[in-house]
Amino acid sequence: MRELFHDQLDAMFADLAGICRQVETAVGLATQALMTGDAAIAEQVISGDIEIDRAREAVEETAFSVLSLQQPVAGDLRTVVSALRMVSELERMGDLSVHVAKIARLRVPELAVPVEAQPTVSRMGEVAEDMVRRVSQIITGRDVEAAIALGRDDEVMDQLRRKSFTELLSDDWAGGVEAAVDIALLGRYYERIADHAVSVANRIVFVVTGHNPSALPLE
Amino acid sequence: MRELFHDQLDAMFADLAGICRQVETAVGLATQALMTGDAAIAEQVISGDIEIDRAREAVEETAFSVLSLQQPVAGDLRTVVSALRMVSELERMGDLSVHVAKIARLRVPELAVPVEAQPTVSRMGEVAEDMVRRVSQIITGRDVEAAIALGRDDEVMDQLRRKSFTELLSDDWAGGVEAAVDIALLGRYYERIADHAVSVANRIVFVVTGHNPSALPLE
Numbered sequence: 452m453r454e455l456f457h458d459q460l461d462a463m464f465a466d467l468a469g470i471c472r473q474v475e476t477a478v479g480l481a482t483q484a485l486m487t488g489d490a491a492i493a494e495q496v497i498s499g500d501i502e503i504d505r506a507r508e509a510v511e512e513t514a515f516s517v518l519s520l521q522q523p524v525a526g527d528l529r530t531v532v533s534a535l536r537m538v539s540e541l542e543r544m545g546d547l548s549v550h551v552a553k554i555a556r557l558r559v560p561e562l563a564v565p566v567e568a569q570p571t572v573s574r575m576g577e578v579a580e581d582m583v584r585r586v587s588q589i590i591t592g593r594d595v596e597a598a599i600a601l602g603r604d605d606e607v608m609d610q611l612r613r614k615s616f617t618e619l620l621s622d623d624w625a626g627g628v629e630a631a632v633d634i635a636l637l638g639r640y641y642e643r644i645a646d647h648a649v650s651v652a653n654r655i656v657f658v659v660t661g662h663n664p665s666a667l668p669l670e
Numbered sequence: 671m672r673e674l675f676h677d678q679l680d681a682m683f684a685d686l687a688g689i690c691r692q693v694e695t696a697v698g699l700a701t702q703a704l705m706t707g708d709a710a711i712a713e714q715v716i717s718g719d720i721e722i723d724r725a726r727e728a729v730e731e732t733a734f735s736v737l738s739l740q741q742p743v744a745g746d747l748r749t750v751v752s753a754l755r756m757v758s759e760l761e762r763m764g765d766l767s768v769h770v771a772k773i774a775r776l777r778v779p780e781l782a783v784p785v786e787a788q789p790t791v792s793r794m795g796e797v798a799e800d801m802v803r804r805v806s807q808i809i810t811g812r813d814v815e816a817a818i819a820l821g822r823d824d825e826v827m828d829q830l831r832r833k834s835f836t837e838l839l840s841d842d843w844a845g846g847v848e849a850a851v852d853i854a855l856l857g858r859y860y861e862r863i864a865d866h867a868v869s870v871a872n873r874i875v876f877v878v879t880g881h882n883p884s885a886l887p888l889e
Contacts, residue, residue, distance in 0.1 A: 518747055524738045532734070532754065539755070620848050628850045629839050635851040639858060 471587035477548035482576030496552035690806035696767035701795030715771035
């Protein structure tokens with residue numbers, strides 16, 4: 452029974468890592484659609500989101516089945532509930548990639564992001580994608596150190612968002628109101644992807660150590 | 671045992687309704703801070719959020735205790751897991767109210783929202799607050815009809831958000847880039863509060879009927 456339980460948990464975490472890789476692809480393609488104004492790539496992200504939703508449902512069903520049949524308690528129970536939370540967050544990250552792709556699609560054949568804002572916005576996209584990539588490795592390896600490091604690096608996204616606001620609100624801003632509004636929302640979407648990435652990583656810390664990262668001693 | 675279980679569930683749902691009322695107050699005060707530029711009210715929302723966080727933790731502990739000690743299966747299991755999800759969403763709605771309050775605080779002693787945008791933004795705030803108010807009644811009364819009606823009314827928020835974009839992006843917009851960015855983000859925060867309200871209401875439908883609202887026949 453215990454062995455079956457742990458096999459089921461392993462399978463569930465493998466599925467979570469797989470969904471995370473789907474999200475990584477979605478984030479990368481959404482940014483590509485945004486920076487190139489390629490409607491087909493934007494459509495691919497938007498229509499592909501249903502697969503992340505389905506994968507989420509499959510993990511949820513597995514989790515319910517494990518809870519019902521194995522009746523885990525204590526740490527095992529918290530692990531299964533954490534998996535349910537992680538899959539919700541991963542699905543949200545997919546939704547946020549769709550929001551990015553929809554802004555790209557809305558402005559085709561123009562680019563949503565004017566030249567002067569492209570470095571900061573594309574950097575946000577890269578940072579978000581990189582964070583999601585690291586999360587799938589963190590899930591696969593149950594890597595507590597990498598998870599704690601990810602939490603620290605979240606500051607990079609915050610800095611980019613502040614930089615982006617400074618650009619938009621400077622007297623030199625020539626991009627107009629529409630682009631400023633798009634970029635403010637894009638910044639919000641990337642920031643939320645990063646927040647969820649950190650949150651999923653923190654849940655891995657909790658699953659492995661039984662403690663939240665804020666309760667762990669810093670090196 | 672069954673009776674104890676149902677008493678615990680009732681207590682948990684009473685706590686959820688209580689948190690929902692705290693969120694309703696937060697949304698209302700955040701909008702008030704925004705429309706009046708009152709820094710003290712904004713601070714009240716920002717510093718008061720910790721109480722929503724604490725109340726969430728208490729519900730989570732109760733839910734884990736119920737899962738561990740009562741080992742519910744089938745519908746009872748899904749009810750407890752739904753409660754865990756509802757409390758996460760209510761906490762997020764509190765966080766979103768804090769985001770609204772922070773935009774208000776950032777612009778004090780000015781108003782973040784220029785006169786021409788005030789009707790639409792304050793209406794968004796009213797709609798969000800009203801939706802949260804209805805959710806606490808839906809939780810208390812396990813009111814499936816009111817929950818389904820709430821889902822339909824979500825369209826009102828979408829319309830307001832579109833109206834707000836039309837205002838910001840019109841040639842007549844005299845509010846400047848900063849206010850446009852603030853209003854776009856405010857619209858996003860209110861929209862997310864409304865989305866979460868609908869989601870919590872849908873979870874009540876699921877808890878009561880065992881089905882998601884999308885699977886139920888419409889009258």
